[in-house]
Amino acid sequence: MSESGRTSDGLCTPQVTIEARQLLGLICRKGGADCPLISEERAEELLRLLAESPALAIRLTSDADCLPHYTQVEGPADPQDAMNRMRDLKVLQRLGLCPGDTRRSRYLIEALFQRVPSCEGICACEEPGWEGCELAHSGAYESVRDAGWREVVYCRTDEERADYRERNEREVAEGEGLSVRSHHLMCMSCWYNGGAGIGPRPNDTLAEILERIQREPDVPITLVEGPCEACDCCDGFHPESGRCVHAGGLVRDYLKDLELCRRIGLMPGDTMPARELMALIFDRVHSTTEICGFGDGEVTGDAWRVCGGPEGNRGYERTREIGIFGDA
Numbered sequence: 542m543s544e545s546g547r548t549s550d551g552l553c554t555p556q557v558t559i560e561a562r563q564l565l566g567l568i569c570r571k572g573g574a575d576c577p578l579i580s581e582e583r584a585e586e587l588l589r590l591l592a593e594s595p596a597l598a599i600r601l602t603s604d605a606d607c608l609p610h611y612t613q614v615e616g617p618a619d620p621q622d623a624m625n626r627m628r629d630l631k632v633l634q635r636l637g638l639c640p641g642d643t644r645r646s647r648y649l650i651e652a653l654f655q656r657v658p659s660c661e662g663i664c665a666c667e668e669p670g671w672e673g674c675e676l677a678h679s680g681a682y683e684s685v686r687d688a689g690w691r692e693v694v695y696c697r698t699d700e701e702r703a704d705y706r707e708r709n710e711r712e713v714a715e716g717e718g719l720s721v722r723s724h725h726l727m728c729m730s731c732w733y734n735g736g737a738g739i740g741p742r743p744n745d746t747l748a749e750i751l752e753r754i755q756r757e758p759d760v761p762i763t764l765v766e767g768p769c770e771a772c773d774c775c776d777g778f779h780p781e782s783g784r785c786v787h788a789g790g791l792v793r794d795y796l797k798d799l800e801l802c803r804r805i806g807l808m809p810g811d812t813m814p815a816r817e818l819m820a821l822i823f824d825r826v827h828s829t830t831e832i833c834g835f836g837d838g839e840v841t842g843d844a845w846r847v848c849g850g851p852e853g854n855r856g857y858e859r860t861r862e863i864g865i866f867g868d869a
Contacts, residue, residue: 550782552792555600555643557587561636562628564601564653565660565682571693572681577674578628578664591694595647596784603629603640624673631663637843647777647786650690659683697776706746706774713749713770718761718812721750722769724797726762726822727832727857731849735859745771751865758816758866766798766809793835793845800832816866823861828853 550556559567559579566578567587575581590597605626608614633639635656636649644652657663665677685692713719729747732738740748750771753760768785772778777787785791802808805821813821830838830853838851849857 548783550596550598550784552598552643552645555598557590557597558600558602559587560625560629561601561603561632561638561640562625562664564632564649565628565657565664568653568685568693569660569676569679569681572679572683572685574676574679574681576676576681578625588693591646591650593695594779594782595645595694595696595786596779596782597646598643599646599649600641600643601629601633601636601638601649603633605630606640620670624671628663632657645784645786647690647694647696648788650694654686654690658686695779697778697780702774702776705780709746709770709773710749713746713753718763719750719753719815720763720765720770722765722767722771722794722798723801723807723809724794724832725769725771726819727797727801727826727829730819730822730860730865731829731854731856733860733865734856735863737856737859744775744777746774747771754815754819755865759814761812762815762818763812764798764802764807764809766802767795788844788846796835797832800835801826804832819865823864827858827861829857 563579563583566576567584569576570579570581570584571588576584579587603626629640632653633642636652638644660674660677660682663677665673665675690696725745725747729751732742732747733751738748738751740751742748754762768778768783772785773780775785775787777785779786785794798809801822802811804825805818807813807821826832828834829849830836830847830851833848834851834853835845835847838847838853840847840851848854
């Protein structure tokens with residue numbers, strides 16, 4: 542932790558900065574091509590870092606916005622420079638990002654493989670003067686893409702996740718209290734769906750948390766801002782860093798945590814008996830649109846997708862109507 546009580550690996554303090562086009566070069570190097578976009582030494586270093594951490598914060602850059610006014614330009618552009626700017630911008634456009642944006646490594650590689658099936662049209666084109674790199678036709682990029690993002694970025698093993706789940710289930714069942722990120726209590730309610738939900742869930746222990754709450758309605762719950770004990774077995778949780786590595790860290794969920802705390806008049810870190818806390822949530826929040834849809838259900842960007850749809854998740858509303866203790 543830093544002196545301010547915050548970690549130093551947030552998205553505003555990237556650990557790695559590369560030109561956007563070098564994402565492609567990195568994958569081509571991984572596929573065995575001697576790509577000119579990134580040196581062998583740099584590629585090896587980055588591939589090692591990605592293999593170690595899916596939470597690595599990577600900033601993508603381009604010099605496209607550094608070009609001077611046309612009155613200060615003399616002569617035609619350098620072909621290689623122009624080609625590289627186009628590569629940067631094409632990669633960013635496919636990813637839905639802008640120069641300077643930072644995302645965690647797993648998200649970047651997942652998105653790259655989903656949205657860029659081939660280097661052709663980016664690293665090499667048909668038009669004279671824009672032929673680019675002949676290695677774009679080598680299949681090196683495609684061979685790694687076909688193998689999947691796990692070929693590049695660290696992913697937890699099933700065995701490790703099972704160990705964490707077993708340990709977490711004991712903590713949830715026997716601990717003095719529960720530590721749950723605030724909006725996960727709404728996720729739990731959506732899943733419960735007025736009693737229709739059947740556990741356990743594969744990627745979290747919300748079903749086990751609900752069982753504990755129902756068994757002990759007065760068990761204390763401490764509200765958490767960010768990943769909590771329900772996340773221990775998730776494939777998108779990185780235990781070493783404590784980070785969520787799904788979809789850029791699911792920054793939208795941090796806003797949900799804070800919005801829910803605001804609506805119920807509590808702060809992250811506050812503790813309340815489960816029965817009182819759930820009653821407060823159900824009293825103050827009538828629909829998931831209010832929290833998970835950011836009030837209006839509008840999707841303003843890929844990182845701000847709306848969970849449960851713009852009209853809200855009916856499962857939450859049924860649970861709110863029926864309750865979770867059988868005494869609604």
